[in-house]
Every structure is written in C-alpha cells, then in structure tokens.
Amino acid sequence: MMQKNTLKLTLGVMLFALGALNSTSYASGTPSAADYAYHVQPGDNLSKLTRDVLESHTGWDKVAKYNKLPNAHLLYPGEVLHIPYAWLKNSPAAAHIETLTGDVKLNGNPARVGDAVSSNAVLETQAGGGARMRLPDGSTLNVLESTHIEAKEITRKKKGDFFNTVFKLVAGRIDAVKNAFPAERSPLLIQGMHGTIGVRGTHFRMAQDGDNTLAEIEHGKVGFAVGEQAVALSGGEGSVADGVKPAAVIPLLSAPVVMNLPGQFENILVRVDLQEMQGAQAFRGEVAREEDFANILAQNTYQGTQVRIANLADGTYWLRVRAIDAHGLQGMESRTRFVLKAHPVAPLLMGTNDVELAHGIQPDFSWAEVDEAQSYRFQIARDQEFKDLALKQDNIKATRFSFAPGQNLQIGQYYWRVASVKGEADQGPWSEVRKLRVLPDSATAPALKPGRMIASWQDDATRKFEFQMAGSKDFSDIKLNLTLNEPKIDIEMPAVGKYFFRIRTVDADGYIGPWTPTQSFVSPARK
Numbered sequence: 001m002m003q004k005n006t007l008k009l010t011l012g013v014m015l016f017a018l019g020a021l022n023s024t025s026y027a028s029g030t031p032s033a034a035d036y037a038y039h040v041q042p043g044d045n046l047s048k049l050t051r052d053v054l055e056s057h058t059g060w061d062k063v064a065k066y067n068k069l070p071n072a073h074l075l076y077p078g079e080v081l082h083i084p085y086a087w088l089k090n091s092p093a094a095a096h097i098e099t100l101t102g103d104v105k106l107n108g109n110p111a112r113v114g115d116a117v118s119s120n121a122v123l124e125t126q127a128g129g130g131a132r133m134r135l136p137d138g139s140t141l142n143v144l145e146s147t148h149i150e151a152k153e154i155t156r157k158k159k160g161d162f163f164n165t166v167f168k169l170v171a172g173r174i175d176a177v178k179n180a181f182p183a184e185r186s187p188l189l190i191q192g193m194h195g196t197i198g199v200r201g202t203h204f205r206m207a208q209d210g211d212n213t214l215a216e217i218e219h220g221k222v223g224f225a226v227g228e229q230a231v232a233l234s235g236g237e238g239s240v241a242d243g244v245k246p247a248a249v250i251p252l253l254s255a256p257v258v259m260n261l262p263g264q265f266e267n268i269l270v271r272v273d274l275q276e277m278q279g280a281q282a283f284r285g286e287v288a289r290e291e292d293f294a295n296i297l298a299q300n301t302y303q304g305t306q307v308r309i310a311n312l313a314d315g316t317y318w319l320r321v322r323a324i325d326a327h328g329l330q331g332m333e334s335r336t337r338f339v340l341k342a343h344p345v346a347p348l349l350m351g352t353n354d355v356e357l358a359h360g361i362q363p364d365f366s367w368a369e370v371d372e373a374q375s376y377r378f379q380i381a382r383d384q385e386f387k388d389l390a391l392k393q394d395n396i397k398a399t400r401f402s403f404a405p406g407q408n409l410q411i412g413q414y415y416w417r418v419a420s421v422k423g424e425a426d427q428g429p430w431s432e433v434r435k436l437r438v439l440p441d442s443a444t445a446p447a448l449k450p451g452r453m454i455a456s457w458q459d460d461a462t463r464k465f466e467f468q469m470a471g472s473k474d475f476s477d478i479k480l481n482l483t484l485n486e487p488k489i490d491i492e493m494p495a496v497g498k499y500f501f502r503i504r505t506v507d508a509d510g511y512i513g514p515w516t517p518t519q520s521f522v523s524p525a526r527k
Helices: 002-018 046-052 059-066
Strands: 036-039 080-083 090-092 094-101 104-106 116-118 122-125 130-134 140-143 147-157 163-178 188-191 196-199 202-209 212-219 221-226 229-234 237-241 270-274 282-288 296-302 306-309 315-324 334-340 355-358 364-366 375-381 389-396 400-402 412-422 426-430 434-439 452-456 464-470 478-484 488-492 497-506 519-523
Touching (some): 046 059, 094 104, 094 147, 212 221, 212 229, 270 315, 270 334, 282 306, 296 306, 306 315, 389 412, 452 519
Parallel strands (some): 163 188, 355 434
Antiparallel strands (some): 036 080, 094 116, 094 130, 104 122, 122 147, 140 163, 147 163, 163 202, 188 196, 221 229, 270 306, 315 334, 364 400, 375 389, 412 426, 452 488, 464 497, 497 519
C-alpha cells in the first residue's frame, strides 16, 4: 500500500509540478530514459528474473508487453530490457544521523551520531536540539528544534540507484537539501497535516505549526499537494495549507541585510543588527561553525531587528537569518561569517574615571581580578588610538600597576587600558579606556573619593545592567544585587575581605543577557 501511495504522489504531485516526466508514459508502453535498463545474462529465465528483479510475481507479463517482446518466454543474453522503477524489487534502506545538538531521541532513546533511521523510526528533538540525517541517496535532512518526524518509508530498489523516502512531519520544522536525480529515480516526500511536498533536486523547508503546514522553497522546484489540489512552487516561493482554504503561491520575503558587522566581536553577548524590512514580523537566526549548518549551535526567533547570541566559545561562526512574514513563512536566508574573541574577558577598571594628578604624584592603576586570566597587559598612551605609547607592561601578575620610584609622567593628557591574558599569550579584548591628566606642580587636583568601590566597563548606556556581588565564588552568599542605569558601579567599600562580582545586560525589550565570567576584588583594611 505504501508503494502505491508513494507512486501516486510521485506521479500526480511531483511530476505535475516539475514536468519531468509524462505520467502516462508507462501506460503507453513506450520505454523511457528514466527506466532501469536490465542487461540479460546467460542463464537468465522468466522465473529467475521475476524472483531477483521484480517486486511482483506477476510483473513479468507487464515487462514483456512494455518491451514489446515477440515471445515473453524467450530471452537472449545481451538483450536490454527497460523496466519502470516502480516495478523493481524493494529492499530496506536507512538514513544515518551525521550530527547532533542537544536533546534528541530516536525511537524514544537518546540518539547517537551514526544511528540508522529506517522505516517506521521516530525522531524527536527538544528545544535547542537538532539533528542532521544523510539519506540513502546522499541528500541531507536537517531536523530542527522541537520537531517530531516519522520515517514512513526508506527503501531502495535492489537494482540500480532508485530510492523511495517518505517522512511524516508531525510537528516542528525541517530544512532539506535534496540531490538531483533523473526523473522518478529518487523521490522524497514530506507529509504534513494538510499538505505533502514532493521533490527531486532542491533546497526547501517544511514546517508543521499547529494546524498549518508550511512550505518554503530556497531554490529548485517542488510539488505541494494539498488534498486534490497540486501547487507548483519555485525558488523564492512558499505556501500554507490549513485544511480550510485553498493553498496559494506566496512570495517569500527577501534575505535580510546585516548592518555594520565588526571585524570581530569582543563581548560574550554577540549582537548583530539587521536592516528594517517591510512585511517582516520577526526574524529567525541560527548559528553554526560550518557554512553548511550541519550542526546548529544556537537558534532563536527575534521580534526586533537585532539578533542576540549568547554562550559561544571564541572562534569563527556562520550566522543564518530569515525574515518571518504574517503567514508564518520564513523567507530567503542570508549567511554571514563572523569572528568572536571575547575571552579572557577584559577586567573592570577600578577607581574614578578621568583622574587628574599633580605632577610628581605617583598614579595608581588598579583593576578587578579576572578568574580566567593568568596575567595582564597594561598600556599608557598619549592618544586614544594607542599609537603613541608612553609605557607598556606585559606579564603583570597583580591587579594593579605603579610606577617605579623616580619614574613620572610628563605634564599632559594620557589614556590607559588593560587586557587579560590567558596562558602565555592568549590576550582577550582591551578594557574601556580611562583618561589621566597630569597637571603642573602648582595645580590642585580634585580630591579622590575615599572608601568607595568604583568600577566601570564598556557598553551601551541605553540599556540597564544587573550587578551581583557575593562573598563566595559560586554566588551562594550574595551580598549585593543592584540594577544600574549606566555601565558603572559606585558603592561604599564593603567590609575587609575578597568579593566576587558579575554583570549582565537587560535590554529595553526585556531580553536578559548571560552573566559575565566572574571577577573579584579585595576590600582593604580602613586606614
């Protein structure tokens, strides 16, 4: 029954949409280039051919008529018989899981890379999870997060490169790249609640969102069967089947445009701005190490025009973004390569911003201790671009720097910054830049605030910040929990001891970023 249904869908839907083969060619008895060509071997006979090659024991009569054999019981070695692929004997086949992310179950058990997915198998991904399958014909099927998909049939013909693959998408979303084969040789069918996609060679997506079955075509052509209706879809087009209204061809939104991408990101929360797009209700963002997105590491839907990605390790990544329209269809995708270098994180600079000191007074530079740093790099420059360095010092083990006796800065304006270093030479991003002005001896510098814990960091002051301070590294003993309107903290110095702190951003739309890696400082004894 499954083979009959598959053949009916293939001929009635996929071939209607693709125009790849006249669906009446078999009935006409005219051999087709899409047929399997069987070369008769010495010793072949009617019984052997029926047993080894044909699916039905009564299929020989059809083969004889199809090839217009004068004598159906007489075969000659070297003779070529054309056999439609649907008449060939089936054998079991399987897809195989190539990559996994997060929580994925195969037939109710944890899935593993290399697992075979055969007919009647059930694959389920949880939120944040995903899997890529390699189909028997070499095509790929990405099962995205929160998806339930069932393999209804995965078979191949014993003779030739002929495959049948049928999946039922119960819920969620898939993204497939189907290899091109000659007509009828390797159909792929994805069945949704109210529609079925039939494809040969294309990149497409399909989703089952509640009662809506959605089809989205990146390139190529597919047939979308909705009841008795057959809709032909090409690249850049989509459709929605809800079981009530006839399905229509809907142009997909164009690929989003990424704005002002930096050479590398230096914050643990990556923020990518997108150009405003008419008709876009939201944007879908996905991140992977490789451009083919075989293993999706992060994925989310964003209501605004900023994609935010947290908890990535340093490295090179690819971002894939699609706009979502009012129908729920995801549009054409854009792919952007980006580099993240946020670790070890920059230390928070301690003390007051923009210090002024009289000439001859030794400045004292201090910063917080970064848990992932083994040393620090310190620079003072006469310009904000740090091209004219007045002093630089590497391999500082402490969290402060002081000039040696007799070493002074000349009168003028200076800028200083610090970077964390992991291991021997793995430097993270620079801290914010602080100003230091050295005044003539006769000038009076502003008094510094005694007994205050003051620190600041680089960020956009239009958002809020949560600041936590604890007496223990695991933050089980929280001493202070503040919401700040600016990227700085100014509080009374706590009691003598070592304190740990962390910070996270709170955007205007309520999005809360990840906590920064832990930093710490020591509150000294009062003088």
